[in-house]
Amino acid sequence: MENRSLLSLSVALLSFLSPCLTALTPRVSFHMGSPGRHVTRFSSPEVSNTSTLLLSEDEDILYVGARDAVLALDVSHQDAITLRSQLDWSPSDKDLEQCSMKGKEMADCPNFIRVLQFLNTTHIYACGTFAYSPRCSYITSETLMMSMKPDEGRGRCPYDPYQRNTAIIVDGELYTGTVADYRGNRPLISRHLSEGRRVDLKLDDTLGWLEDPTFISSSFIPEEEKIYFFFSEVGREYDFIDKFIVSRVSQICMSDVGGQRTLQRRWTTFAKAQLLCQADNELPYNVLQDIDSLPPAEGAPADDTLFYGIFTSQWSVGWTSIQSFHMFIT
Numbered sequence: 001m002e003n004r005s006l007l008s009l010s011v012a013l014l015s016f017l018s019p020c021l022t023a024l025t026p027r028v029s030f031h032m033g034s035p036g037r038h039v040t041r042f043s044s045p046e047v048s049n050t051s052t053l054l055l056s057e058d059e060d061i062l063y064v065g066a067r068d069a070v071l072a073l074d075v076s077h078q079d080a081i082t083l084r085s086q087l088d089w090s091p092s093d094k095d096l097e098q099c100s101m102k103g104k105e106m107a108d109c110p111n112f113i114r115v116l117q118f119l120n121t122t123h124i125y126a127c128g129t130f131a132y133s134p135r136c137s138y139i140t141s142e143t144l145m146m147s148m149k150p151d152e153g154r155g156r157c158p159y160d161p162y163q164r165n166t167a168i169i170v171d172g173e174l175y176t177g178t179v180a181d182y183r184g185n186r187p188l189i190s191r192h193l194s195e196g197r198r199v200d201l202k203l204d205d206t207l208g209w210l211e212d213p214t215f216i217s218s219s220f221i222p223e224e225e226k227i228y229f230f231f232s233e234v235g236r237e238y239d240f241i242d243k244f245i246v247s248r249v250s251q252i253c254m255s256d257v258g259g260q261r262t263l264q265r266r267w268t269t270f271a272k273a274q275l276l277c278q279a280d281n282e283l284p285y286n287v288l289q290d291i292d293s294l295p296p297a298e299g300a301p302a303d304d305t306l307f308y309g310i311f312t313s314q315w316s317v318g319w320t321s322i323q324s325f326h327m328f329i330t
């Protein structure tokens with residue numbers, strides 16, 4: 001029962017949160033158009049529902065995933081953002097018709113781009129909801145041309161454009177957290193595009209590792225060779241409260257190649273822990289909304305990675321807390 005011991009190990013993943021910082025006023029605020037505070041904007045009547053952003057390493061090009069389109073914007077000039085190239089990627093009329101016949105709103109049937117990651121120095125990997133039938137494609141970063149016929153995107157991208165997902169590519173492999181079925185009740189954390197002796201991996205569905213999660217983001221910590229997934233889900237350990245939402249961090253080791261027998265093609269290093277944001281005498285800020293990480297200074301240990309999270313409360317609309325925290329893996 002290798003799985004069980006892994007489960008108990010997961011409790012050892014400890015996260016430390018500094019006290020909640022609430023009711024802070026921003027250090028800097030200014031009105032749009034204020035002198036010396038130049039804001040550069042880009043908008044186009046044909047571009048809507050922008051959902052994913054990806055900045056090139058040299059920070060000159062911003063790739064944008066939107067509805068039925070991927071754009072490459074030149075952001076290298078301070079005073080203007082210009083469109084460099086655009087890939088139109090929309091479902092055919094027949095696909096749209098089928099989507100609508102399945103009872104979906106026509107407005108939700110376009111291809112909402114939800115995964116946009118660099119695959120290597122020449123290609124971007126992109127996935128979209130594509131009329132509730134997700135597709136993924138290789139796109140050249142220079143010209144935004146599709147270099148192959150799109151693949152099926154099941155397990156890589158949500159079907160439903162209102163479902164949140166997260167994806168990160170490390171060493172040419174795609175790590176994703178998304179819902180992997182049309183009806184939206186099969187959440188999955190999985191690895192794709194593995195080659196050679198490395199195989200694609202996923203969570204075992206039958207063990208209930210995830211409980212109706214909302215995926216928020218994922219981070220790669222190079223020194224630890226780990227991928228972290230951040231999400232919120234229903235906390236089954238709190239069965240005295242109806243549907244108590246709990247924020248989580250889970251980890252996966254990149255060296256994972258799955259296990260034996262029933263664990264073939266399944267993660268053997270998956271572990272999750274709770275992220276608790278709570279000030280004294282207050283209800284917890286239990287719903288993670290977004291997270292970002294600040295890598296440690298050069299030469300500093302990986303433990304110095306600083307995470308910033310935005311949390312809200314399940315019970316109080318409008319309450320928000322911003323947290324910064326380190327994670328210690330014990």
Ligand SMILES: *[C@@H]1O[C@H](CO)[C@@H](O)[C@H](O)[C@H]1NC(C)=O
Nearest residue numbers: 119120121122123124138147
């Ligand atoms: C990047 O990946 C694509 C798709 O697999 C491949 O065709 C291309 O040759 C790769 N480029 C490099 C520089 O490895």
Ligand SMILES: *[C@@H]1O[C@H](CO)[C@@H](O)[C@H](O)[C@H]1NC(C)=O
Nearest residue numbers: 048049067107108112161162
């Ligand atoms: C797309 O944008 C429109 C207009 O802002 C909005 O009403 C709609 O909900 C968006 N669709 C998705 C899937 O986010």
